[in-house]
Amino acid sequence: MNVDMPQPDLSSHGLSRREFLKGAAVAGGVLLAGGFGYRQLHNHLGRDFRPQRTRDYLESILPAEKPGNLPNFIIILLDDLGYGDLVSPAIAAPNFKRMASEGTRLSSFYASAAVCSPSRAGMLTGRYPVRTLITLPLHSTYDAMNVLLDVLGMYSYNVRGIPGDEALLPEVLQRRGYRTGLVGKWHLGGTPGHLPNDRGFDSFFGALWSNDDPPYALYRDRQVVVPAPANQDVLTHDFTQAALEFILASQDHPFFLYLAHAMPHTPIHASPEFRGRSQAGLYGDAVEELDWSLGLILDSLDQLDLSRNTLVLLSSDNGPWWQGSPGFARGRKLQWFEGSYRVPFIARWPGVIPAGMTSSVMSMNFDLFPTLLNLAGAPLPQDRIIDGKDLLPVLKGEAASLHDALFFYNTRTLVGVRQEQWKYYRRYITDNSAFWPLRQGPFLFDLGIDPNESYSLVESQPERASALAARLEAFDAEIKSNLRGWL
Structure with a gap:
């Protein structure tokens, strides 16, 4: 019966x-x-922006009285290159091996994040990326991922570019009298105030975003010179050429060159001359072209008689993504195990850094900030926490340790800590995609005998696990009480 x-x-x-x-x-x-x-x-309120602090700090830095005595700096940053790629039998890398034989290799060097923008923010500020509020990859306004992250509130306090109150490496070196140039990938903001020329670079040739972020155009300073979609097959060639031109034009002045290659980030590209050369598919072809690029940079320094006054540093922004080798390590890009954070690192400075040396001292890419500032005679900021430490004693074989502990994040969540050879992870989401909703841990690994993090010692070493857990929780509380690290 129906009832109304x-x-x-x-x-x-x-x-x-x-x-x-x-x-x-x-x-x-x-x-x-x-x-x-x-x-x-x-x-x-959460951003806690204090731009006047950085303006005051930069204004306090004076030009060098004798700029001719300053060393040159070149940072070559590869995109998503794995720890094991440079020693893979499937990839010919004679120039990477040459650089290692002429300098020092660090076998326990970490990116400061497991993904691009945060890692670059950490390297250029000397601070854990969480302090800079750059904890996710930044995306252009036109990218659907940008809209999604915005709707979900994933950006840390909705920050879309490196904050103006962060003092960046090129800004400090510029004040000391360096010619500063960025060639390649920026990925720290695409709006006025966040562009490379706004943040310490005298010259810029490259892209504002990752090569998988449309529209992918190339800029010279503030102007588009290669409209989207740029031909990515020739990116490594064109970036190399621009880097060589910068070195040539700057040879009579102290200079800082940041060569941030786009490869081998997905989508992977290589020039026609290198396609099919390697035994590791297109990924290997791209890496072999990067090796060719490195050879030209080193040859240029030798030919211009600049090698003995130029510190060249080579690394990757994080571990490999879909392709590439993390070597013996567990994990890949966007995770938190060794394979996502541990990256290749080689330093070359003939006459200053020993040739053919390898060091296992643990360090992180934010150590480059204080290292280069000290070499340039610039003081560190005193109004904020600088997490990095001067790496030069390690590179010269004069220091057996640098950091008491290093911490590892998944975006804004603190997940792990390493102290000496011990690595501890709190209970967290699994890295096994077949069981992605589940949580795993806590884990304790002895990297000295278990570098691929296969056997947890939480049960057999409960006191050590508890001590590291307390260390992790204390640092987490410190960050939460003073996120920006102002002093």
């Missing part, structure tokens, strides 16, 4: 249906506006 249920008579209460809907719409609008307002206030 009585409908509420809005008019009997002096409220028409239209008035009811209008009132509901207004109430919804008020709630929406309130939520938006709360989010804006939350972001504003």
Whole structure:
């Protein structure tokens, strides 16, 4: 039997249906506006921006009295190159091996994040990326991923570019009288105030974003010179040529060149001359072309008689993604195990750094900031925590340790800590994609005998695990109480 249920008579209460809907719409609008307002206030307070501090610090740095005595610096950063790629039998890398034989290789060198933008932020500021508020890869306005991350509130306090109150390596070196140039990938912001020429680089040739982020155009300083879609087959060639031109034009001045290659990040490209050369597919072809590029850079320094006054540093922004070798290590890009953080590192400076040396002292890419500042005679900022330490004694074989502990994040979540050969992970989501909803751990690994993190010693070494867990929790609490690290 059908029974007609009585409908509420809005008019009997002096409220028409239209008035009811209008009132509901207004109430919804008020709630929406309130939520938006709360989010804006939350972001504003959480950012804790203090740009005047950095302006004061940079203004305090004076040009060098004798700039001719300053050493040159070149950082060559490869994109998603794995720890094991340079020693793979499937990839010919004579120039990488040449650089290692002429300098020092660090076998326990880590990126400061397991993904691109945060890792670059850490390297250029000398600080854990979480302090810089860059904890995710940045995306262009036109990328669907940017919209998704925005809607989900994933950006740390909605920061879309390296904050203006972070003092960047090129800004400091520029104040000391260095000619500063960026060739290749920036990936720290694409709006005015966050562009390379705004943040310490005298010259820029390259891309603002990753090569998988449309529209992928190439810029010379602030102007597009290769409209999207740029031909990525020739990126390594063109970036190498631009780097050589910068070195040639700057040879009579102290210079800082940051050569940030786009390869072998997905989508992988190589020039026609290198396609099919390696035994590791297109990925290997791209790496072999990067090896060719390195050879030209080193040859140029030798030919211009600059090698003995130029510190060349080579590394990767994080571990390999879909392709590439993490070597013996567990994990890949965007994870938190060794394979995602441990990256190749070679330093070459004839006459200063010993040739053919390997050091297992653990270090991180944010150590480059204080290292280069000290060599340039620039003081470190005293108003903020600088997590990096001067790496030169390690590179010269004069130091047996550098950091008491290093910490590892998954975006904004602190996951692990390493102290000496011991690596501890708190209970966290699994790295096994077949069981992605599950959590695993806590884990304790002895990297000295178990470098691929296969056997947890939590049960057999409970006191050590507890001590490292306490160390991790204490650092987590410190960060949460003073996120930006202001002093």
